[in-house]
């Protein structure tokens with residue numbers, strides 16, 4: 330399965346996915362990485378791993394829809410069948426979702442539907458949660474929403490800061506995202522309404 334990865338920043342989840350494709354844990358090939366931010370460190374990491382990586386400028390498009398149409402064209406040109414959002418901080422439009430119906434997946438650093446949006450780790454800390462986690466889900470129009478494929482929990486310790494919690498979460502994110510994309514690439518999920526099932530659990 331040909332995989333396209335959308336990023337906006339550091340790219341550690343992208344890197345985990347590319348490594349897993351390259352060493353066979355995911356039965357797929359990362360064919361292109363696209364960033365909506367020129368300065369995203371992910372672009373350089375992808376190139377070093379031998380994956381085509383490009384910046385596409387939202388500002389050179391008249392609307393979010395026009396940008397997403399260009400994005401769809403670029404992904405389709407590369408033959409992409411599954412789109413992984415990996416720290417992609419731009420909201421996608423309906424046209425984008427329709428172009429890859431049921432084949433767009435995202436990772437978020439909270440137990441959705443709690444704490445969507447920015448700074449999810451800080452939101453969980455400030456709320457006083459004792460447990461948080463990460464979620465891999467199919468992408469719907471609203472931010473950080475859609476049928477949940479997999480979740481993992483991470484305890485919040487009394488002396489946690491946003492940084493310490495984010496670091497522990499990131500380890501789980503990398504593990505969970507690889508596992509979920511591996512199952513997706515092997516068509517091992519079925520969806521009944523909003524409930525995703527896999528034959529593994």
Ligand code: GAR
Pocket residue numbers: 338339340341342343415416417436437438446447448449473502
């Ligand atoms: C990750 O923690 C990811 O879960 C989060 O952004 C970070 C990107 O890090 N995504 C979201 O918050 C989506 N709403 P990375 O660039 O190192 O993968």
